[in-house]
Amino acid sequence: MRRNRKRDYLRFGTVTKSLMACVCVAAGGLGYVWQKNAIYRLGDQIKGREAALSSAQRRNTMLAAQLARLQSPALLEARCQQYNLGLVAPRETQVVRLYEPGPEWDLQMANAPLPAQSPARNPTGRMLAKR
Amino acid sequence: MILAPEKGRALIVIGALASVFSALAFRLFDLHILQHKELSALAQANREQVVHRQGRRGSILDANGNLLANSLSVRIVTADPTITAPQAGEIAEKLAPLLKTDVESLTQKLSGQSRYVRLNPRVKLDDAAVQQIRAMKLKGIFFEDQLVRFYPNGPLGSHVIGFVNAEHKGVQGIEASMEDYLEGQAGYEVIERDRKGREIRALRTEELGPRDGDDVVLTIDQVIQHIAEQELDKAMAEFKPQAAVIIVSRPKTGEILAMSSRPTFDPTNLDATSADARRNRCISDVAEPGSTFKIVVCSGALNEGIVSLNDQFDCENGAFMYAGRILHDAHPYGVLSVEQILFHSSNIGAAKVALRMGPGRLYEYIRRYGFGRKTGIALPGEVSGIAHPVGRWTSLSITRIPMGHEIAVTPLQMLMALNTIANGGTLMKPMIVKNVLDPNGKPVFQYEPQQVGQVITPRAAMLMTVALRKVVSPEGTAPKAAVPGYDVAGKTGTAQKVENGQYVRKYYSSFIGYFPAADPEISILVSLDDPTDRAYYGGSVAGPVFRAVAEKVAQYLGIEPETPQTQVARLS
Numbered sequence: 001m002r003r004n005r006k007r008d009y010l011r012f013g014t015v016t017k018s019l020m021a022c023v024c025v026a027a028g029g030l031g032y033v034w035q036k037n038a039i040y041r042l043g044d045q046i047k048g049r050e051a052a053l054s055s056a057q058r059r060n061t062m063l064a065a066q067l068a069r070l071q072s073p074a075l076l077e078a079r080c081q082q083y084n085l086g087l088v089a090p091r092e093t094q095v096v097r098l099y100e101p102g103p104e105w106d107l108q109m110a111n112a113p114l115p116a117q118s119p120a121r122n123p124t125g126r127m128l129a130k131r
Numbered sequence: 132m133i134l135a136p137e138k139g140r141a142l143i144v145i146g147a148l149a150s151v152f153s154a155l156a157f158r159l160f161d162l163h164i165l166q167h168k169e170l171s172a173l174a175q176a177n178r179e180q181v182v183h184r185q186g187r188r189g190s191i192l193d194a195n196g197n198l199l200a201n202s203l204s205v206r207i208v209t210a211d212p213t214i215t216a217p218q219a220g221e222i223a224e225k226l227a228p229l230l231k232t233d234v235e236s237l238t239q240k241l242s243g244q245s246r247y248v249r250l251n252p253r254v255k256l257d258d259a260a261v262q263q264i265r266a267m268k269l270k271g272i273f274f275e276d277q278l279v280r281f282y283p284n285g286p287l288g289s290h291v292i293g294f295v296n297a298e299h300k301g302v303q304g305i306e307a308s309m310e311d312y313l314e315g316q317a318g319y320e321v322i323e324r325d326r327k328g329r330e331i332r333a334l335r336t337e338e339l340g341p342r343d344g345d346d347v348v349l350t351i352d353q354v355i356q357h358i359a360e361q362e363l364d365k366a367m368a369e370f371k372p373q374a375a376v377i378i379v380s381r382p383k384t385g386e387i388l389a390m391s392s393r394p395t396f397d398p399t400n401l402d403a404t405s406a407d408a409r410r411n412r413c414i415s416d417v418a419e420p421g422s423t424f425k426i427v428v429c430s431g432a433l434n435e436g437i438v439s440l441n442d443q444f445d446c447e448n449g450a451f452m453y454a455g456r457i458l459h460d461a462h463p464y465g466v467l468s469v470e471q472i473l474f475h476s477s478n479i480g481a482a483k484v485a486l487r488m489g490p491g492r493l494y495e496y497i498r499r500y501g502f503g504r505k506t507g508i509a510l511p512g513e514v515s516g517i518a519h520p521v522g523r524w525t526s527l528s529i530t531r532i533p534m535g536h537e538i539a540v541t542p543l544q545m546l547m548a549l550n551t552i553a554n555g556g557t558l559m560k561p562m563i564v565k566n567v568l569d570p571n572g573k574p575v576f577q578y579e580p581q582q583v584g585q586v587i588t589p590r591a592a593m594l595m596t597v598a599l600r601k602v603v604s605p606e607g608t609a610p611k612a613a614v615p616g617y618d619v620a621g622k623t624g625t626a627q628k629v630e631n632g633q634y635v636r637k638y639y640s641s642f643i644g645y646f647p648a649a650d651p652e653i654s655i656l657v658s659l660d661d662p663t664d665r666a667y668y669g670g671s672v673a674g675p676v677f678r679a680v681a682e683k684v685a686q687y688l689g690i691e692p693e694t695p696q697t698q699v700a701r702l703s
Contacts, residue, residue, distance in 0.1 A: 043333030050332075058204050061187075068198035068283035073357035089686050097691065 178323050179336070185278065186315020187570075189344030191292055191305055193353040194388075194565055200282050200292050200306070200398075202299070206261050207277045208250040212243040214271030222269055226250065229260045241271075249275075280306075286397040288356045290411035291349070291390050291510065291563065294398035303409060305347060305564070307511045312567050312575070315344040343570040350386035350565045355379055358683045359389040366676045367393050370662035372640075376413050376542050377676070378656045379684060382550035382645055384580035385559030387508070388653070388684075390543075414506075414513040417539035418639050418660070421626025421669070422476045422608075423549075424535035429473055430552060430595045431496030432484045434587035440470040440594050444483045451479040454526040458482055458534075461625075461668075474601040476608045476623060482530035490521045490529050497532070499586045500548040501558055502540055508561040516540045535626055542641075546656040549622070549643045552595045553651035556587040596620045600648050603674075609642055612674035614681045616692030618648040621677070623669035628661060637661045642673035646681060652690050655680055 069075060080087045162170060190201040208230060215222055223237035230237065230251045240248050250272075256264075261274065280295045293304020300314070301307035318341035323334040359377040366375055372393075379389040392412040396404035410416070432438045449463030460477050472480030485493050497503065503518030517539040519528075524537075531537045543561060551558040560581040567576040587595075599620035603613040608623040621644025628637040640662055645654035657673040657680070666672050685692070 039333045040331070043331065043335075047330065047332040061201060061203055064198060065201055065203055065281045065283055068201075071197060072284045072287070073354050074284065074287060077357075089683065095686075 179321055180324060182320045182322055184318045184320065184341045185299075186317060186341035187343040188278065188280070188295075188299060188315055189313040189570075190346045191309075191313070192346055192348045193351050193356075194349060194386075195352060196348070197353050198283055199288060199349070199351070199353065200280060202278050203281045204276050205279050206256045206274050208256065208264060209273045209275050210241055210248050210250055211246050211271045211273070212241055212248055213246055215241040215269075216243075218270075222272065225267055225269070226264065226272075229256070229263060280398070282398045284353060284357075285399060286395050287353065287360060288351055288389075288391070289396055289398050290392045290409075290413070291351055291356075291387075292398065293511075294401060294409075303512070304411070304510060305349065308509050309347045309564065309567070312345040312347055316342040318342070345570070345575055346568040346572075348565045348568060350388065350562050351390070352388050354687055355684055356389040356391060358687065359680055360391045360395075362676050362679045362683075363391050363393050365679070366657075366659060366672075370640075370659055370666075370672055372659040372662045374412055374416075374660040376656070376658050377680060378413055378542060378546050379680065380546060380550060380561065380654050382553035382559070382651045382654045384562060385547070385550065386562045386565075386580070390563075411510065411512060412660075413542045414508060414510055415541070417514055417516045417541055418658075419538060419626045419629070420535040420540050420545050421624035421639060421641065422478070422481075422535055423545055423622045423624035423641055423643050423669075424538065424540075425473060425476065425481045425533060426552060426595065426599070426622050427496055427500055427502075427548060428481050428485050428488070428493065428533040429469060429598070430587050430591055431492065432488050433469070433594050434496075434556075434591035435488065435492060437487050437492075438469050438484055440598055441468050443468055444472060444480045446472075446477045446479045446483075449479070451482065451530075453482065453530050456527055458530055470598040470601065473595075473598040473622070474604065474607040476602075478534040481533035485529050485533040490524060493529065493532065494518075494521045496586070497538070499558070499584065500544075500551060501583065502538065502544055502548070506541075506543055506547055506561050508543065509564050513543075514541060516544055535624060542656050542658050545641075546643060546654060549645065549656070550654050551586050552592045552599070553620070553645040553654055554592070555589040556585055556592040558583040558586050596648050599644075603644070607670075608668070609644075609670035609674040609677075611671060612642050612644060612677045614646060614678050614685065617646045617681065617685060617690070618693055619644050619646040619681065620648040620651075621645070623674065624658075625667060625669045638667040640667050640669045640672040642669050642677045644677055644681070646685070647690065647693050649693070652688065653681065653684055655684070 079085075187204075188202040191199045193199055208226070210222075212219075219238045219241035220234075222241055223234045227234045227237050232251070237250065240250060264272065264274075278299055280299065282289070282292065282294075289304070291304050293306035293308075294302055295306050296302050301310040306313065318339045319337070320335055320339075321337040322330045322332075323336075325331055359379055363375055363377050366372070375393045377389065377391050378387065380387050390411070390413050392410075394404075394408040396408045401409075429438075433440070443466050446460060446464035446467050448465060449460040451458045458479055460479050462475070464471075464475060464477050464480070467475060467477055467480050469480075469484065471477070472484065488496075497518050502516055504515050505513045507513075519537070524532075528537050547558065547561055560583050562578055562580060564578050566574050566578060569575050599622055600618060601607050602621050602623065603609050603619045609621060612621055612623075613619055621642055624639070624641040624643070626639040626641075627634040628639060629635070630637070639658060639660055641656065641658035643654070643656045645651040655677055657676045659672055659676075662672045684690075
C-alpha cells in the first residue's frame, strides 16, 4: 500500500512537475527561437527597406540631375532652334508694363471724370510688368 | 562485486578515459581561457566586417535653386582580368556597345595582368544596360557603385563651380573653396555576413550613418551666366581675342550674378582641356586696366574737393611733356573739363588731375578702392594685383598710373571699384556664395553683403555717375555701349599689353558700366585680351558686348526702362 502511494505520488506529482518543467523549457526554447527568427525576419525587412530607400534616393538624385539638364538654358535654347519654335525674348517695345493698382490709384480713378488718355503713373510708384 | 583482474582492467579503461577527457579538458581550457583573446579576435574578424559608407557630396545650386553640380551614385563595371583573359575578345565584343567603347581597348583591359580593372569609369550605365550585362552572366565581370560628380549645364559657369578629382575632393572653384561644407562625412557599420556573403542585418552590431554634405547656394544666376557666356562666345568668334571675361554683379550688395571666362572647359571632360583653360581669369589674371582706371583718379579728386566736374584742364593738344617723356592722347584735345576728361578719356587730363592730387593721395585712393589686395571672394586662386607704394614710383608714375599703366588689377577688382561709385561710394566685398543648406534644406550659414568701407562720399559718387553717363553718349568713347531705354554709366579701357618689358601693339579692350545710372541694379565688366580683328578700342569691341549682355539681363530681371525714348517707343 505504501509503495503504491509512493508510485501515485511520483506519477501525479513529480511527473506533472517534470512535464511542466519540460513544457516550460520547451516553450522557452521555442519562444527564444521564434523571437530570434522574428529578429532575423525583421532584420531582413529593414535591410530590404534600407535598400529600397537607398534606391529611391539614388533615383531621386538621378531625376534631379536629369531635370536640371532639361532645364539648362543652353539645352532649352538648342531645343527651340531644333524644333523651330521661334521663341525669343520680347523686345523692350513689345513689353507693356501695367501699373499696379493701389488705394491712391483707386481714389485717383474714382475722381477722374473721364478715362485717362495716356498711361498715368501710379502715385505709389509700384509697377507690375506684364509680358 | 568487482574482482581484482576486472578491477585492474576497469582502472585501465577509467585511466584511459580520464586521460582522454583530461586532454580534451586541457585543450578546451587552452582554447577558451589561455588563447581566448587571440582566438576570439580571429573568430570576430572572420565573422564581422567593418563597412564604410561615404556620405553624398553636397550639391551646388544657383541663386534660384537650379542645380549646378551634384553627386550621383552610378554603377560601374569592373573585371578580374585573371578570369576574363581567356575569353577577353569574346567578352569585349559583347560589352563594347553597352559600355560605349571600342573592342580593342576593352580587350586590352580584359586581358591585363592585374586582378581589378574598371571598364567604364566615365560612362554612366543606365539600368537597362546593367540588366543586359547581368543577363550575359559573364565570368570575371562585376558591378560596383561609384560616386561621380555631375554638372548638368556642362561648361556653364565651370570656372566658378570648379571640379573634383578622382577622390571626389574639390580641386578648383566653389568645389574647392567650400570643400568643408560640401564634403559628406563617412559612416561605418559592423556587420556579419552569411555563407553567401549577404549581410545578416540582425547581427549588425555598430552603426554610424554617413552624413551627407551641405548644399551650397551661389549668387550666380544660371540664366544670366548663360547670357554672359553666349555673348562671350559671340565676341570670341567676332574679335578672336586670346581670352575674354565677363562679370555681372549687383553693385549694391556685391553679389556676382555671372562670372565667365574664355577659354573655358567642361568639368565633365577634363582630359580634353588644358590647365590654361581652367584658370578663372576674372580673379587670377592681372593686367594694366587702361583708361577704366581714370575713375579712381577722378573720383578721388572729386572726393577731396581738389577738382569739380567743371574745372578745366589744358590737354595740350594731345602731347604733354612730363619728366622728359611725352604723354599722348588718342585724339588731340584742347581745354577739357573733368567731366570731358572722363567721357573723352583723356590721358593728359587724367594725369593733370593726378598731379593736382599728389602721389600720396592718389595712392591712398588706389588702396581704398581695394587695389593691391585680394577682394576676398570665396574662390580659390585669387591674386592681389600689383599696386606699388609711392616709394617705388618713378617720376613718371604720377602721370602713368591715372591712365591705368604701372598698375595691375584683376577684372573683379576693377568691377568692384566701379561698383563703389554705383553704390554711393561704399566698397562692397564680392559675394559668390549666398547660403549653405544642410541636407534637409535648412540654412546652416547665411552670407550677408559686407561693406569694406566708404571710399568716397555719396556726393562724389553721384558726380562721377553724372560724368560716366556721358561715356555712352554720341560724344563719349562708347556710344555702342548705350542700352536703349536705360541710363548707362560706364567707362572704356584700351590698355596696351606688355611683352618682354615692352609695350607692344596688342591691347586689352574693356568696358565697365552700370545701369540704371540713377539707381543701379546691375554692373557689368567686359574685357577682351588682344582682339585681333578690326577694332581694338574698348568702346568699339567691349562696348557692344556690354550692350548685348545688359539688354538681355535687363529683360530677364524685368528692370524697368527709364529714359524718355522708351516711353515714346512704348506709347507709339
